[in-house]
Amino acid sequence: MASISSLGIGSGVLTSDLVDQLVAAERAPTEERLTQKTEQTQSLISAYGKLRSAITELRLPMRQLSAPDNLKAFSASSSNEEISVSVDSTKASRGTYSVEVTSLAGAQALASRDVFADRDATSVGQGRLTLNVGDKTTSITIDSSNDTLQGLANAINDSDAGVSAGVIDTGDGFQLVLSADETGTANAVSIAVADDSVGTGTDNQGLSRFAFNSGMDADSGLRETIAATDAVMEINGVEITRATNSFENVIDGLTFDLTATGSSVIKVQQDLGAVTDRVQGFVDKFNALQSTIDSLAGFNAEAGVGSLLTGDSTVRSIQNQLRQVLTRVVPGLENSAVRSLADVGITTNFETGGLEFDRARFEEQLKANPDDVTALFAEQGRTTDSQVEFVRSGLNTEPGKYDINITRAATQGTLVAGSALADGIVIDDSNDELTFKVNGETSVSVQLTQQTYGSAQELVDEIQSQLNSNNALNAAGTSVQVELDGSGNLRFTSADYGDESAVSLESAENSAVFGLDSATETAGLDVAGTIGGRAAEGDGQVLFLGNGNGGASGLQVRILGDETGARGSITFVEGVAERTVDLVSSFVGADGAIESRTESLNRDLEQIQASQARLEERIAAYRERLVSQFTAADSLISQLNSTQDYVSQQLAALAPQNNRDN
Numbered sequence: 308m309a310s311i312s313s314l315g316i317g318s319g320v321l322t323s324d325l326v327d328q329l330v331a332a333e334r335a336p337t338e339e340r341l342t343q344k345t346e347q348t349q350s351l352i353s354a355y356g357k358l359r360s361a362i363t364e365l366r367l368p369m370r371q372l373s374a375p376d377n378l379k380a381f382s383a384s385s386s387n388e389e390i391s392v393s394v395d396s397t398k399a400s401r402g403t404y405s406v407e408v409t410s411l412a413g414a415q416a417l418a419s420r421d422v423f424a425d426r427d428a429t430s431v432g433q434g435r436l437t438l439n440v441g442d443k444t445t446s447i448t449i450d451s452s453n454d455t456l457q458g459l460a461n462a463i464n465d466s467d468a469g470v471s472a473g474v475i476d477t478g479d480g481f482q483l484v485l486s487a488d489e490t491g492t493a494n495a496v497s498i499a500v501a502d503d504s505v506g507t508g509t510d511n512q513g514l515s516r517f518a519f520n521s522g523m524d525a526d527s528g529l530r531e532t533i534a535a536t537d538a539v540m541e542i543n544g545v546e547i548t549r550a551t552n553s554f555e556n557v558i559d560g561l562t563f564d565l566t567a568t569g570s571s572v573i574k575v576q577q578d579l580g581a582v583t584d585r586v587q588g589f590v591d592k593f594n595a596l597q598s599t600i601d602s603l604a605g606f607n608a609e610a611g612v613g614s615l616l617t618g619d620s621t622v623r624s625i626q627n628q629l630r631q632v633l634t635r636v637v638p639g640l641e642n643s644a645v646r647s648l649a650d651v652g653i654t655t656n657f658e659t660g661g662l663e664f665d666r667a668r669f670e671e672q673l674k675a676n677p678d679d680v681t682a683l684f685a686e687q688g689r690t691t692d693s694q695v696e697f698v699r700s701g702l703n704t705e706p707g708k709y710d711i712n713i714t715r716a717a718t719q720g721t722l723v724a725g726s727a728l729a730d731g732i733v734i735d736d737s738n739d740e741l742t743f744k745v746n747g748e749t750s751v752s753v754q755l756t757q758q759t760y761g762s763a764q765e766l767v768d769e770i771q772s773q774l775n776s777n778n779a780l781n782a783a784g785t786s787v788q789v790e791l792d793g794s795g796n797l798r799f800t801s802a803d804y805g806d807e808s809a810v811s812l813e814s815a816e817n818s819a820v821f822g823l824d825s826a827t828e829t830a831g832l833d834v835a836g837t838i839g840g841r842a843a844e845g846d847g848q849v850l851f852l853g854n855g856n857g858g859a860s861g862l863q864v865r866i867l868g869d870e871t872g873a874r875g876s877i878t879f880v881e882g883v884a885e886r887t888v889d890l891v892s893s894f895v896g897a898d899g900a901i902e903s904r905t906e907s908l909n910r911d912l913e914q915i916q917a918s919q920a921r922l923e924e925r926i927a928a929y930r931e932r933l934v935s936q937f938t939a940a941d942s943l944i945s946q947l948n949s950t951q952d953y954v955s956q957q958l959a960a961l962a963p964q965n966n967r968d969n
Contacts, residue, residue, distance in 0.1 A: 325937075326930060326937060329933055330926055330929060330930045330933065333926060333929055334922065334926050337918075337922050338922065341918055341922065344911075348908050348911050348912050349912070350615055351615065351908050352905060352912075354603050354616055355621075355904055355905050356905075357603065358599060358600070358603060358616075358901060359894075359895050359901045359905075361595060361596040361599035361600075362596060362625070362895055362901070363891065363895050365589070365593060365596055365887070365891055366887075366891040366895075367592075368585065368589040368591075368592050369589055369884045369887045369891070370884070370888050371585050371588075371884075372585055372589060372684040372685065372882075372883075372884035373684065373685050373882065373887075373888050375681050375686070375687065376396055376397040377396075377685075378582055378680060378684060378685060379396050379397070379577070379681065380396050380579075380581040380582050381394050381396045381399040381400070381401070381560070381577055382394060382575075382576060382578040382581070383399070383561060383573060383575045383576075385406075385571045385572075385573050386571050386572045386573075387569055389565070390406055390563060390564075390566075390567075390569065390573075391563070391564045392563055392564075393561070393562045393564070394561055394562075395560040395561075396560065397560065398556070398559040399559060399560025399561060400559065400560070400575070401576055401577060402558070402575050403572065403574050403575070404542050404543055404572070404573040404574075404575075405543055405544075405570070405571075406540055406542055406563070406570060406572070406573055407540060407541040407570045408538070408539070408565050408567070408568045408570070408571075409539045409540065410536055410537065410538060410539040410540075410568065411536070411538050411552055411565055411566075411567070411568060412491050412536060412537055412549065412551050412552045413490055413534070413535060414486055414487040414489065414490045414491075414494070414533070414535060415486065415487045415494070415495050415496055415531065415533060415535035416484065416485065416486045416487075416531070416532045417496065417519055417530065417531055417532060418482055418484045418485070418529065419482045419483040419484075419517065419530075420516065420529065420530050421482075421516050422477060422479055422480035422481065422482055423456050423480055423481045423482070424481075425455075425456075425481070426456045426457045426474045426476075426481040427455050427456075427457050427458075428455060429456065429481075430454050430455070431449070431454060431455060431456055431458075431459050431513075431514060431517070432449070432454070432503060432504055432513030432514035433449050433450050433451070433454050433503075433504040433513070433514065434501060434502040434503040434513070435447065435448050435449070435500070435502050436449065436463075436500060436517065437498070437499045437500075437501065438468040438469075438470055438497075438498050439498075439499075439754070440468060440469035440487060440489075440494055441469065441489070441493055441494045441776075441777075441778050442752045442753065442754070442778055442779060443468065443778070445466050445467070445468035445469075447462050447463060447466050447468070448462075449462065449514060456481055456483055457474055459472070459483060459517070460472040460473055460474050463485070469488050469489065469494065469496075470485050470486070470488065470496055471485070471488060472484070472485050483529075484532075486533075487535060489551075490535070490536075490550060490551050490552070491535060491536070491537050491538075491550025491551060491776075492535045492536065492537050492550070494535060494550060495521070495535040497519060497520040497521070498517060498518050498520070498529065499518060503515050511528060515527075515528065516528060517529055538550075538552045538554070538565055540554065540563070540565070550776060552565040552566070553565075560575075561573070561575065577677075579670045579673055579674060580670075582673060583666050583669055583673075586651075586664065586669060586684075589884070590653065590662045590664045593633075593661070597659065597660045597661045598661075600622060600625075600626065600660075601660070603622070604616035604617050604618075604619055604622045605617065621900050621901065621904050624900060625894055625900065625901075626660075629887070629890065630655075632883060632886050633655070633883060634647065634648070634649075635647065637682070637683055637880060637881075637883060638706040638880070638881070639689070639706050639707075639879070639880035639881075640682060640683065640880060643676075643679045643682070644672075644675070644676045645672055645676050645682075646683075647683075648683070648883060650672065650683075651668065651672045651673070651680060651683065652664060652665030652666070652667070652668030652669045652672070653669070681882075683882050683883060684882040684883055685882045686699075686879070686880065686882055686885045687879075687880045687882065688700070688862075688864065688878070688879050688880075689877065689878045689880065690864070690875060690876070690877045690878075691875030691876050691877075692711070692874045692875035694866070694867040694868040694870070694874075695711060695864055695865070695874050695875060695877065696864060696867065697863075697877060697879075698849055698863035698865050699863050700861055700862055700863075700879060700881075701854065701860055701861010701862065702861060703854055703861055704858070704859065704861045704879055704881075705857075705858035705859075705881075706879055706880060706881045707858050707859075707878070707879060708876050708877070708878045708879075709838050709839035709858070709859045709862065709876060709877055709878075709879070710837075710838075710839060710840065710873070710875075710876045711836065711837070711850070711864065711866075711873075711874045711876060711877060712836050712837045712872065713835070713836040713850075713866055713871045713872065714836050715832060715833075715834060716834060716866065716868065716869040716871055717804040717805055717831065717832060717834040717847055717848040717866065718804065718808075718832045718869075719800050719802070719803065719804055719808050720746070720800070720803070720808035720809035720810050720829065720830050721798060721799065721800050721810060721828070722743070722798070722799040722810040722811060722812060722826050722827070722828050722829075723792065723796055723797070723798045723826060723829070724798070724823050724825075724826050725824065725826055725827065726822035726825065727795035727796055727822065728763040728767070728796065728797050728821060728822060730760075730761065730762045730763050731759065731761060731762075732760050732763070732766055733758075733759045733760075734755045734756065734757050734758060734759075734760065734766070734769075735757050736757065737816055737817055738755075738815075738816045738817040738820050739754055739756075740752065740753070740754050740755075740814075740816050741753050741755070741812075741814075741823075742812075742814045742815065743787070743799070743810055743811065743812060743813060744809075744811045744812075744813050745780065745783070745801055746783070746785060746803055746807055746809055747807060749779055749780065749783045749785065750779060750813065751774070751779050751780055751787070752777075753770065753773035753774060753777060754773065755770065755773060756769060767790065767791060767797070770789050770797075771789050774786065774789060785801065785802050785803055786802040787799055787800065787801055787802065787810060788800045788802065797822060797823070801831065803831070803847065804831055804848045805831050805832065805833045805834075805845070805846060806831060806832065806833050807847075808830065808831030808847070809828065809830045809831065811828050812826055831847075833845030833846060833847060834848055834850050834866045835850075836850055836866070836871075836874075838850060838851075838859050838862055838864065838877075839852075839856075839858065839859035841856040841859060848865050849863055849864070849866075850863070850864050850865075850866055851864075859879075862877070862879065864877060
């Protein structure tokens with residue numbers, strides 16, 4: 308193909324500028340149309356992005372309102388800042404309490420009686436120390452590698468025995484000091500010495516200088532510088548004791564943190580303002596969404612001009628679905644004092660499409676009908692049996708009424724002694740330790756106080772006290788109840804229900820004293836029954852249905868008591884907030900209307916880009932064709948011009964001869 312730069316040489320007309328003009332004229336209509344489509348599609352994608360953002364903003368306040376606990380806000384106050392209180396609204400209720408703190412929890416501290424000349428050189432004796440702190444026992448060996456005061460302190464600290472050790476310089480020498488890591492009498496320290504390289508281990512010679520227990524001679528072993536104490540307070544005249552200065556759930560939903568003794572008046576009140584603010588947040592976000600929709604899809608009647616999304620079916624569908632949820636009577640509340648948002652002061656302004664909120668009306672209804680207001684927003688299960696509790700619903704649970712029938716009540720695991728517990732039992736170092744396995748995974752060791760128990764019940768109370776303060780049980784979040792059955796036998800019962808609930812004896816010194824040498828273990832059972840006529844599964848006391856079980860799919864209830872047979876019904880109510888959260892998720896989710904529309908627009912952009920590419924190919928071919936045609940034409944014109952010049956020259960050459968002949 309001839310170079311386009313040579314065009315026009317022959318003709319002076321068919322130039323490259325003319326090619327460019329013809330190509331531009333060919334390109335312009337299609338390119339303008341594609342540009343307009345690109346800009347419009349990008350504008351639509353941006354508009355849907357703004358709509359998605361505004362709808363998503365609505366989800367957070369509605370998700371907060373969909374949780375029943377957020378509609379039961381409580382606040383607590385204390386008249387004494389040194390007796391502070393925090394509140395868990397999921398469990399708290401209104402009330403006023405008089406509190407008197409008489410003692411704070413403290414950690415035990417010990418110190419060596421002897422003063423040592425050098426912390427790193429003076430021998431302290433060799434042997435083995437056994438430290439008992441709470442239910443934890445730790446053995447430490449002192450040999451030639453650590454036979455100094457500092458070596459002893461380091462060995463104790465490295466053992467993680469629940470005790471911290473240090474060496475202090477008194478000015479006249481060095482002393483060992485110990486302190487329990489945890490407060491409370493249950494975490495008091497006792498130290499036994501064995502294999503003492505000097506003396507007998509109890510004669511206050513060598514390593515026995517570091518022995519300690521509460522029954523030792525006052526001049527032997529370590530001395531107690533600070534006694535372990537429990538925190539003690541009275542609530543409305545009832546005394547409560549804890550190993551720490553934090554009292555949790557003594558009163559449902561309240562936690563007391565103590566920093567000094569003294570008295571206080573605690574008031575727990577429903578925080579209506581906090582709940583109202585959450586509802587105001589929802590109203591504000593909805594109105595912001597409505598403003599966004601107006602800007603994107605509104606119509607100016609005076610100017611006769613619409614917006615980018617005016618008449619858009621996706622926008623209309625979103626508005627209609629939200630309007631239906633927010634204006635309907637909530638199914639299940641037809642006969643309640645509160646049935647719709649309008650009943651609590653949330654109404655629609657039909658001129659703007661936004662919501663108006665009467666805060667005073669809302670707080671009035673919340674105070675008068677808290678249960679109905681909760682159901683209006685959040686999900687709720689209303690049972691006819693007081694010992695049937697709604698736990699939760701599933702994604703596929705549908706509002707409605709479902710009958711409950713129990714074929715087997717849940718039971719707890721037990722351990723029952725084979726013989727009666729006698730009165731006057733002597734507990735000494737031959738029978739003061741018991742170790743149980745609770746719920747198949749928690750090892751629980753208790754050490755009984757050595758003394759003579761006048762009655763079997765006194766010993767039961769001691770065992771229960773040790774179980775209540777057991778760190779392993781507390782850490783596992785469970786407990787064990789001990790009592791005498793009708794035959795006077797010890798009965799240990801796990802607090803948990805279901806197949807995993809169990810209590811077994813791992814070890815006991817002289818177990819026959821307690822009748823545990825022939826004990827009977829019985830594992831717990833899960834609840835069994837039906838919900839809405841569908842066979843349900845059991846997990847402890849919780850009865851639940853999996854997916855694929857009709858409208859009750861995902862429903863969970865807790866069955867208390869031991870009654871079997873018909874246990875009434877549960878009416879599941881799905882509140883406005885819960886339903887709105889589901890709607891918003893469906894709008895903005897991966898398969899939602901906005902995502903589908905955006906994906907369709909992105910496909911349109913890809914098609915426009917493909918059309919643009921095809922246009923470039925067509926224009927390139929058109930240009931090449933023009934250049935080829937122009938080159939050929941220019942060559943022909945050049946030849947004609949050359950012929951013309953030749954003919955002209957020949958004619959000019961003949962002209963003088965003709966003149967002479969004349």
